[in-house]
Amino acid sequence: MIQYIFKDNDDVDKIEFQLEILELQGLPKLISFCSKNKGSTSTSPQETTLFNQKTQFPKLKELVLSSISIERIWLPQEFCSTQNLTLLIIEGCANLKHVLSDSMVEYLQQLEGLEISECKCIHEIISMKKIIKEAFRNRYLICFPRLNSLKLKGLQNLIGFCHEDYNVEFPTLKILEIENCPQLKGFIHNSTSKEILTDEVLFNNKVVFSNLEKIIISQLRKVKRVWDSQLHTNSLPMLKELSITECNVVLNIFPPFLLGVFQRLEKLIVTDCTSLEEVFQLQEQGLDIEETLVANCQLREVNLIRLPKLKHVWTKYHKGNISFESLRQVCIEDCWSLKTLFPFSIAKNLQQLERLTIARCGLEEIVSKSVEESGELKICFAFNQLSFLELWDLPYLTCFYPGMHRTTWPTLKQLRIHWYGGIKIFGHEESQIQHSLFLIEKVIPQLEEVSFSDSDIAMISDGQFAADLFCNVKFLRISCYFDVSAIFPISFLIRFYNLEGLDVVFCNFKELASFESDVHEEKDMSITTPKIKKLKLDL
Structure with missing residues (x-):
């Protein structure tokens, strides 16, 4: 079994490899890329590092490490030779404990893609050097100026990307995927926190994603809130797609005061979140958030599937200051605690809606009635672009809207209806x-x-x-x-x-x-x- 890729006879102080792409896969006995002495089989602490001080890769652009048993890839002082690295993929390295330190980040200015998966010993992606911990406390900035894709998957002991003593910026990041990281406390974590009752927040004001367009998160067991109420002012203004799956302690998706931040959001997918009660929360502790918030949401597609405790998609008595007129597709499935779907103020402005699917839900009415519309004499719900409507297995559905009204469906082409209660x-x-x-x-x-x-x-x-x-x-x-x-x-x-x-x-x-x-x-x-x-x- 291979223990070293290159054996050194100790005659030179530095070995430069002109590689642009390096892939090391399926090497469970690999100790180091380069041995310390010719014929040596000893494993000093320094040799447990994949790349030692003698190996230099000045032209390396892509590095893929898969199923190797090393504990550390680089030592911080030996990292400067990878300044041209654009892609780093690490997968299935079960013993890997250290990925990057804070001092290495300055040599990753060209990095465009970072993927780390199935590495069970990693606790954080960027670790802190003790010698600078106090000197830079609360002031140290980490920036990845060219990174456009970040994927963290199957990291069973990951508690965060880095510690909260850092502020982190991703000015060009487009795609963020965090999947099956059950111990994750937050993207920026505080591992020393003693506050037992504090809700774990995935994104707080310590991280900025000024151009992020797509977020996929799944199987995060400890995260109760996706966003902190005080996000950075320039964080997530470009977000277009959000997918949340199997995050079983999350209670709501969009808290008060933040809907104005996500005005570019176009697609929302929420699946198998067993504790979720509300998607768009517009009221909190008796406060009417809509009195001070006016927003035109660009949301086009909503998919809510297998959410057993979901009670509201939107606040029931929604006044309409927040517009959802751009909705094109809505799919609600297996949400048995949901009694009504659309507030009146949203339903009367769904003239762009093209597809509506409601299946296996506890709905009693599709559009709710509230005191705000009681004065309207002629109520009409015009679905002028709707071509597909499916109402499937809705045993408690009694009406479309609990009041005098009429509906128009001028473009309806497909009508799938089955087991629809008393309507x-x-x-x-x-x-x-x-x-x-x-x-x-x-x-x-x-x-x-x-x-x-x-x-x-x-x-x-x-x-x-x-x-x-x-x-x-x-x-x-x-x-x-x-x-x-x-x-x-x-x-x-x-x-x-x-x-x-x-x-x-x-x-x-x-x-x-x-x-x-x-x-x-x-x-x-x-x-x-x-x-x-x-x-x-x-x-």
Whole structure:
């Protein structure tokens, strides 16, 4: 097994390698890059360092270390030869304890990418030199002027990037990923803190990400808050995408006073956070944050999935000073504590919304009512760009909005609905407009995909509608025929001239080939079924 890459005979004081790329992978017995003496097999403390004082890499740009057993890569005084390094990747080095010291940072001015993963002994990325600890306390600045990607993954004992005695700046960082670091206390940590009850905050005012666009964090067991209430004034103004997964003690995502900081945020993904109760927190201890905050959020996409304690996406009595008019896609799944989705002030301004999915949730109403809109005489929710709507397994849903209103869906093409509680989905009388979500005559002709339950089909079959009502429907889903004596409504299909796909789900039909007619059809009529290309039976 390889212990050294290069053996030195001690005849020279320095060895320069002209390498630009160096990859050391799968070398579990490697002691050092260069041995101290020819033929020596001893392992002095200095030799446990991968690169000793004799090895120089003045042209090295990329360094990849994978599955090697060294404890230290460099000694601080021997690091100056890597000033051209642009990429550093370290993975699977189980014994590695030291990555960088504060004095090394000045030689990493060209570094553009830093990735460290699956190194179980690392406690911090940048360690402090004891000789300068007191001299620079609270004044020492660490800066990575060219770093654009930072990824920390599977670091089981990492407590922070560096100690809070430093201020850290990442002026060009675009992507930050922190995953499966269960002991992480904060990006900037205070390992000597004795305050047991203090909430652990991931980002505080000691770190500045002036151009950061994407943050991915997951499996952080100790972080209760993502942001400190006093972020640096220039931190995160360019953030566009935020993804949070399996952070099980986080209670809210955006605390009061900070929504104005994230006005460029476009995409939000929150998944499997078991303690999360609120996403956008606009009220705290009786204070109305919106009285003093006016912001136009650029948020375009929201995905909230498997959040069992989520009670509010937005503060229930949201006054509307903070606008979410740019929303294009909203997906809410498996949030059983959520009783309502949109505050009235947000729902009435969703004219750019294109896709809305709500599945397996405890929703009772989609839009909440509050005292602010009680004076409005004609309430209309106009979803002028919505092309896709899915309401799936919502057993407690009773209404779209608890008051007199009407809705418009001029561009709706796909309508997926199943198990939707007591809400009336389809209606065809003007007097019922506030009780049904859709008027058949207005919404059906424009649909290309639609779902019908047994009651929907019965109501449509009993009505007098134009023969070409379903002329544009290409995909039909039939569900909820639970009675074992139910007969498959095959004659209903003759209305769908252009049907290409048929799904039959959650039904107890004994057979599909029964040609018993609907009430308005001639018993001796000839039935021609559509030219279905795709048939799915999930009974």
